[in-house]
Amino acid sequence: MAKHDDEVPGVKTYEGSAGGWGALGAVARALKGQMAIAEDVRTLMRVNQPWGFDCPGCAWPDPKHTSSFEFCENGAKAVTWEATSKRAAPEFFAEHTLAQLWEWSDHALEDAGRLTHPMAYDRASDRYLPISWDEAFARIGALLRGYKDPATVEFYTSGRTSNEAAFLYQLFVREYGSNNFPDCSNMCHEATSVGLPQSIGVGKGTVTLEDFDHCDAIFSIGHNPGTNHPRMLSTLREASRRGVPIVVFNPLKERGLERFAAPQDPVEMLTLSATPIATTYYQVKVGGDVAVLKGMMKALLAADAAAIADGGEGLLDREFIAAHTTGFEALAADLEALAWSTIQAHSGLSRADIEAAAQVYAAAKRVIVCYGMGITQHRHGTSNVQQLANLLLLRGNIGREGAGICPLRGHSNVQGDRTVGITEIPSRALLDGIERAFGFAPPDSRGHNAVEALQAIAAGRSKAIICLGGNLAVAMPDPQTVFPAMRGLELAVHVATKLNRSHLLTARESILLPCLGRTERDVQAGGRQSVTVEDSMSMVHASRGTLKPASEQLRSEPAIVAGIAQATLPETKVDWAGLVADYALIRDKIEAVFPDFHRFNERIAVPGGFRLDVPASRREWRTASGKANFLLCAGVEEDPRAGGADALRLATIRSHDQYNTTIYGLDDRYRGIAGRRDVVFVNPRDLQRLGLAHGDLVDVETVAAHADGPPRALRGQTVVAYEIAPGSVAAYYPEANGLLALDQYDERSGTPAYKSIPVSIRRAR
Structure with a gap:
């Protein structure tokens, strides 16, 4: 936060490092506030261990040799939030109408505790009432069978879902006759899934965790590891301590990218010292990423030409470019035509x-580029991703040890869900694999x-939704459209561990189905079960819960999916009961459909699991050209139709007490915010230009993207002077989602533009 003397309630400059004693204190408070007994506390020692369960938080990979504890502050919050001793049992719902619960904060709703029984909404009393599992499945099945067109039902998946549950879910939906798979990846890294296959032939990162031990430079672009994937800080710390330059491009100054005190390092803890992370920190303007990347490539080509003129070999990897790529000449011409004045503006x-950043890149033989949703959640997110790939390809930094592209996924298995078939655009190989393994022909239509699912619901074309986890309505943009649309559905089913606001948007028939969490023992007819997840670096490993379930009524996600399928598909080709009895049989079927999972059960028995094939890592390019492709992006503007030069650009951000839509608490420690979320972060120079001061109450209004689009407003926010790039502002997600219309998204990937909303700010009326 910017230095200032004005006192604003709940706002204070944070002087400490990321991690350190502050992180340990936060873990202690999470334990005290949620967990009840010593066995629960010992649960943290099983997180991310080969004999334990995978953290339900981020998807950062586990090291091959785990330490005495492999969890971070926010991972501990995720575990304690799930393993809480609090319960939202039928008695809770008997005491509260949904109208009353609607007035609760998102934090308070989830803090009510774990759901314990299947519940169905009773409109007469405005309450959820308990029902049996058999009745719940029967109601759902009867309604789903009643829809003549399966395309009128939407099937949402959260990224915390295991491979086994996700595979069964897509199998059920396709046997039902639909490919409607709105998924949390649509809201975060879909630009990666669309952009990278066109560039390098695979929609995943190409690096392993071990590559960070061999790299010569790291570029971190558009992400905040201190909050969103804190275990990454240990990796960055080790790279920093061996002298690797770490170049950061990010609009906000984020403490986790500045310095980190490792809680596992007794010297740093006892001396209150910390390790610097960023060698250089560039505060790029929100929406300015393509301009920066094109600028770096333009500078690199100019330096390459100068080196050759001086009798040197040049800076580009010409042998790699000639043997492995196409499109270089077109890229060079595009960069040559781009003016530096446009790049800077x-x-x-x-x-x-x-x-200077290009010089660091050129001086390193092995470079890793890490990026997050600050790159993908834009109107040109797919192009952002492809320009990152272009930069790496210029010096052969893909398919080389210690080098590559590293998209940072959020949910713990959002990448795995995609791998096992959660996609609205099924490949021929997927469809043929299902028919081969199960004997029915799945639909091949898109x-x-x-975004399309919510548009169909709002237009009345879709009548029902099944949500396998998540908080879809709150996570999406445009609650002004989404909330009433969800209330107009005929059926809404939510498989969940805790109550959230989407559950209060009741359809004609709304049913809550409580499921086991990642931390809990899963016992089926064949005995105790393990599930698997895939991390950000394509490592697949087993996860085995250890805690007693929060209620005897809980069922696993695979069992719930099977129950719905059996009630819906009277002539099913799938042995649902047999598969759920022994998850090893599900994995056998995954292997039958997806050959990359060969010897699946055998390989997950090895501690740490195995890595799925990433052809680009060995310079095999599964593109139409058979090579890696340099791809062009027209211009450098985020969205030339919206806002004009005078508009500020707002990025939605997560607080340090938050994971996606889950609000653990009301503090944002590293940004100096305590006990509140009604703030907007603005550069002090912009405040002065606008005639505003730190602590003023303001209204944030959109600058309409279209002539017929009315302004949207976030009113009564407290403005906080902060170290953010001039022309850029930030406010919390999901509170600021109302500023973004449902039709403001990357047209190539469908990713909503959460990170670049044109706005104006004025004193509150």
Whole structure:
């Protein structure tokens, strides 16, 4: 936060490092506030261990040699939030109408505790009432069978879902006759899933955790590891301590990218010292990423030409470019035509800064580029991703040890869900694999992604939704449209561990189905079960819960999916009961459909699991050209139709007490915010230009993207002077989602533009 003297309630400059004693204190408070007994506390020692369960938080990979504890502060919050001793039992719902619960905060709703019984909404009393599992399945099955067109039903998946549950879910939906798979990946890294296959032939990262031990430079672009994937800080810390330059491009100054005190390091803890992370920190303007990346490539090509003129070999990897790529000449021409004045205006950085970053890149033989949703959640998110790939390809930094592209996934298995078939655009190989393994021909038509699903619901074309986890309505943009649309459905089914606001948007028939959490023992007819997950680096490993379930009524996600399928598909080709009795049989079927999972059960028995095949890692390019492709992006503007030059650009952000839509508490420690979320972060120079001061109450209004689009407002926010790039502002997600219309998304990937909303700010009326 910017230095200032004005006192604002709940706002104070944070002087400490990321991690350190503050992190340990937060873990202690999470334990005290949620967990009840010593066995629960010992649960944390099983997180991310080969003999334990995978953290339900981020998807950062586990090291091959785990330490005495392999969890971070926010991982501990995720575990304690799930393993809480609090319960939202039928008695809780008997005491509260949904109208009353609607007035609760999102934090308070989830803090009510674990759901314990199947519940169905009773409109007469405005309450959820308990029902049996058999009745719940019967009601759901009868309604689903009643729809003549399966395309009128949406099937949402959260990224915390295991491979086994996700595979059964897509199998059920396809046997039902639909490819409608709105998924949480549509809201985060879909630009990666669309952009990278066109560039390098695979929609995943190409690096392993071990590559960070061999890299010569790291570029971190558009992500905040201190909050969203804190275990990454240990990896960055080790790279920093061996002298690897770490170059950061991010609009906000984030403490986790500045310095980190490792809670496992007694010297740093006892001396209150910390390890610097960023060697150089460039505060790029929100929406300025393409300008920066094109600028770096333009500088690199100019330096390459100068080196050759001086009699050197040049800076590009010409042998790699000739043997492995196409499109270089077109890219070079595009960069040559781009003026430095345009690059500087749109990036917010000077030519000297961009050239300095390019020099660091050129001096390193092995470079890793890490990026998050600050790259993908834009109107041109797919192009952002492809320009990152272009930069790496210029010096052969894909398919080389210690080098590659590293998209940072959020949910613990959002990548795995996609791998086992959760996609609205099924490949021929997937469809043929299902028919081969199960004896029915699945539909081959394109289904709905998340934006399309909500548009279909709002238009009345879709009548029902099944949500395998998540908080879809709150996670999506445009609650002004989404909330009433969800209330107009005929059927809404939510498989969940805890109550959230989407559950209060009741359809004509709304049913809550409580499921086991990642931390809990899963016992089926064949005995105790394990599930599997895939991390951000394509490692697949087993996860085995250890805690007693929160209620005897809980069922696993695979069992719930099977129950719905059996009630819906009277002539099913699938042995649902047999598969659920022994998850090893599910894995056998995954292997039958997806050959990359060969010897699946055998390989997950090895501690740490195995890595799925990533052809680009060995320079095998499964693109139409058979090579890696340099791909062009027209211009450098985020969205030339919206806002104009005078508009501020707002990025929605997560607080440190938050995971996606889950609000653990009301503090944002590293940004100096305590006990509140009604703030907007603004550069002090922008405040001065607007005639505003730190602590003023303001209204944030959109600058309409279309002539007929009315302004949207976030009113009564407290403005906080902060170290953020001029012309850029930030506010919390999901509170600021109302500023974004449902039709403001990347047209290539469908990813909503949460990170670049054109707005104006004025004193509150």
